[in-house]
Amino acid sequence: MAEWVEACEVDDVDEEDVIRFDHGGRTFAIYRSPDDAFFATDGYCTHEKAHLADGLVMDDIIECPKHNGRFNYKTGEAKGAPVCVNLKTYPVRVEAGKVMIDIG
Amino acid sequence: MAKKRDYSLVGESTRRAIETGLASAEWYHTDVPRKTMKELMQRSDGPAIRDTIIWISAILGSAAGIVWFWGTWWVVPFLFVYGVLYGSSSDSRWHECGHGTAFRTRWMNDVVYHIASFMLMRNPVQWRWSHARHHTDTIIVGRDAEIAVMRPPDLIKAALAFTGILDFRYSLPTLVRQAFGTLSDDEKSYIPEMEQHKAVIAARCHMVVYAATIAVAIALRSWIPLVLIGVPRLYGTWHMVLTGLLQHIGLADNVTDHRLNTRTVYMNPISRFIYWNMNYHVEHHMFPMVPYHALPKLHELIKHDLPVANPSMWHAYREVWPVLLRQLKYEDYYLKRELPPTAKPYRGEFHDLDITAAAAE
Numbered sequence: 088m089a090e091w092v093e094a095c096e097v098d099d100v101d102e103e104d105v106i107r108f109d110h111g112g113r114t115f116a117i118y119r120s121p122d123d124a125f126f127a128t129d130g131y132c133t134h135e136k137a138h139l140a141d142g143l144v145m146d147d148i149i150e151c152p153k154h155n156g157r158f159n160y161k162t163g164e165a166k167g168a169p170v171c172v173n174l175k176t177y178p179v180r181v182e183a184g185k186v187m188i189d190i191g
Numbered sequence: 192m193a194k195k196r197d198y199s200l201v202g203e204s205t206r207r208a209i210e211t212g213l214a215s216a217e218w219y220h221t222d223v224p225r226k227t228m229k230e231l232m233q234r235s236d237g238p239a240i241r242d243t244i245i246w247i248s249a250i251l252g253s254a255a256g257i258v259w260f261w262g263t264w265w266v267v268p269f270l271f272v273y274g275v276l277y278g279s280s281s282d283s284r285w286h287e288c289g290h291g292t293a294f295r296t297r298w299m300n301d302v303v304y305h306i307a308s309f310m311l312m313r314n315p316v317q318w319r320w321s322h323a324r325h326h327t328d329t330i331i332v333g334r335d336a337e338i339a340v341m342r343p344p345d346l347i348k349a350a351l352a353f354t355g356i357l358d359f360r361y362s363l364p365t366l367v368r369q370a371f372g373t374l375s376d377d378e379k380s381y382i383p384e385m386e387q388h389k390a391v392i393a394a395r396c397h398m399v400v401y402a403a404t405i406a407v408a409i410a411l412r413s414w415i416p417l418v419l420i421g422v423p424r425l426y427g428t429w430h431m432v433l434t435g436l437l438q439h440i441g442l443a444d445n446v447t448d449h450r451l452n453t454r455t456v457y458m459n460p461i462s463r464f465i466y467w468n469m470n471y472h473v474e475h476h477m478f479p480m481v482p483y484h485a486l487p488k489l490h491e492l493i494k495h496d497l498p499v500a501n502p503s504m505w506h507a508y509r510e511v512w513p514v515l516l517r518q519l520k521y522e523d524y525y526l527k528r529e530l531p532p533t534a535k536p537y538r539g540e541f542h543d544l545d546i547t548a549a550a551a552e
Contacts, residue, residue, distance in 0.1 A: 104229065135215060135327060143232045143480055145295070152480050154323045155291045166297075168316070169323040171385055 089178075090191030094127065097184050105149060105160075107140035110190065115177065116140050117186055118160045120147060125179045126160050127188040133158075133165065133172035196332045196444075196522065198341050200377040204333025208445070213331050219448040219537070220477055221496040223489075228478070231485045231492075234295035238484040239287075242464070243303060246284070250276045254419055261415055270418070274427025275465060278355060281310035282431040283467035283483075289319055292482040293467075309397055312362035312424055314369055316390035317378055324381045326479055330444045330452045336381055340440050342522040344515045349436070355428035362424070369394035434458070434466045437504065441511035441518070441526045448537050449476040451528050455490065455500040456507045473497050496535060498528040 094108040100119040107130055108115045114130030116139040128149070132139055137153035144150075149160040156170030163174040178189040197204040208214045223231075253276065256269030285307035287293035288300040308315035321336040328334035340349055351357050368375075372391050374382065382390055401421055408416040434456075443451045450473055458470045469475060471486035474493065481489050494500070501507035510526065517524045530536065 134323075141228075143229070143234075145234060150291070150480065152478075154326055155479060157291070157297075168319050168386060171383055 088191045089189050091180075091187045091189050094179075094186045094188050097125075097181060097186060100125070100186070103144050103146075105140050105142065105144050107138055108188075113190070114138070115188065115190070116149070116160070117179075117188070118144060118149065120144075120161070125181060125186050127177040127179045128158070128160050128163055129175045132156055132170065133174055134170045139174075196342055198332060198338060200333060200336060200380045202333060205380075206333070208328070208331050208333045213328070213445055213447065214334050215327055216331075216447045218329075218477075219450065219535075221493040221535075223478075223493065227492065228481075231478070231489050232480045232482075233485075234292065234482060235484075236295045236299065238482075239293040239299070239303075242467070243284075245464075246276065246280060257418060258415060270426065273419070274423045275430050276427070277310050277423035278425070278427025279430035279434075280465040280467075281307040282435065283465065283469055285311055285313065285318070286322070286469065287467050287483050289322055290479055292480065308393075309400065310424070312359070312366060312397070312421075314366060314390050314393050314397070316386060316393045317369070317374075317382060320382045320386065321378075326476065329449060329476055330439050330442070330446075332444050336377065338439070338444075339436055340515075342444070343519050346515065346519075349515075352432045352436070353429045355425040355432075358428060359425050366394045366397050370398045430462070430465055433504065434462060434470065437501075437507045437511075438469075438472045441514040442528060443525045446537070449473050450497050450530060450534070451537060454507060454528075455497065456504055457500055457502050458504060462504070495531065495533040498530055498534075 092110055094115065094117050095106060100106050100117055102119055102123060103121045105116050105118045108117050109130075116128050116130045118126040118128070120126065128139065130138060130140060132151040132153065134151065134156050135153060137151050139149050139151055141152040142150050143152075144160070147159050147161050148157050148166065150157050151170065154169045157166040158164065158170060158174045159166060160174070161176070163176040165171055165173050180187050199205070250273065253269045253273035257266055257273055260266040260269060284293070284303050288304035288307065291297065291300045293303065294300045305315055308318065325335050325337040330338060332338070348357060369391055374387055374390060378390070379387065404416050404420045408414065437454055437456050439453055442454060446452050453473045453476050455473045456470045458466065463470060468483040468486045471490045474481065474486050474489045478489060490500075501510065514524065514526045
């Protein structure tokens with residue numbers, strides 16, 4: 088079932104960057120792509136417990152700060168060792184300057 | 192009496208490291224504003240393309256010199272240069288490209304990574320995973336697969352490492368074993384099951400190239416193919432050992448702060464080119480996302496929070512030598528890195544505790 092929550096303001100995330108969003112004991116990563124679209128994934132890398140929000144966004148890739156594992160943050164696809172398990176993604180919509188994600 | 196360290200990755204130390212929370216722990220990071228860190232992490236192909244062109248040109252040039260002057264004493268300087276480029280500078284290329292930070296373009300990192308892995312006689316799949324473990328559990332006994340000098344130190348082994356003999360003796364049989372489809376228990380402990388078959392394929396590819404090199408040498412009745420492929424791992428490895436040993440030797444183990452178990456050493460520009468700035472090793476471990484060409488800048492930014500860097504390799508070895516001698520008798524001894532007054536203390540969470548309030552409760 089859909090559960091939309093407000094993650095942040097649009098201006099909280101720079102272009103080609105990521106921020107961390109914690110909600111209900113869970114951690115998410117909110118991305119703003121170079122073409123100004125928003126995306127959301129689980130906040131931790133699937134390889135080891137590292138916050139992806141400390142990583143680097145390059146085009147449609149998020150690189151984990153701990154072991155440089157790479158994911159496509161739009162699809163969650165793991166792009167090769169040391170990450171082998173895909174990242175969970177969440178639907179996102181922008182309403183009145185706020186970024187909403189469906190964590191349901 | 193203190194227990195002897197067990198460096199296997201599936202033994203008593205492993206169990207203890209997991210039980211005590213040393214495995215996959217949260218490590219200390221110096222505070223760096225996100226905006227600054229983003230700038231430092233930025234990737235670019237330019238510096239690595241420039242350095243790789245110089246590197247490959249120097250390799251091909253010195254190889255040509257070896258072939259041209261073979262049989263005369265003039266070959267010696269070419270062997271010296273070729274050996275260091277093949278047997279030592281490949282280590283830093285392997286390392287940076289393994290992290291994916293040297294180039295912005297992924298395939299460029301992958302191509303150089305595989306070439307450098309071959310030069311080093313390292314299985315590219317196995318070593319990618321062992322290095323990930325090294326970053327997760329740096330110098331955690333029973334977890335880190337890349338502890339170069341174990342305690343008590345074997346000084347003869349460490350000295351022989353400069354010749355490459357021991358590494359060669361280990362690396363080649365390891366590749367042969369893996370090519371026949373066998374991974375050790377230690378290797379299985381850090382290579383995920385779904386990746387293990389790739390390690391076997393990679394080892395087979397390396398063995399095919401070595402077999403072809405031997406075949407060419409026999410067909411030509413010449414040592415030159417072997418002097419150019421494989422054997423430089425013996426005669427050119429000394430610079431890799433000279434610089435690489437200093438990364439962690441003699442420092443604390445089983446701590447979760449890279450400032451205490453890792454060393455930054457200032458080096459001359461030639462060594463820094465060969466080593467691709469890995470002399471800024473505390474900085475690299477703390478922020479592995481920062482490319483080699485941005486490490487000097489990162490060092491300037493966070494050095495207030497780090498132990499003072501060794502001013503030279505000579506200084507670092509002079510500092511570590513008595514420590515190693517003492518570890519022969521008392522293996523728990525180590526060189527304690529002093530943090531400057533401007534640095535945050537080790538395990539700051541304990542320093543932040545309000546002890547008087549806790550005592551009053």
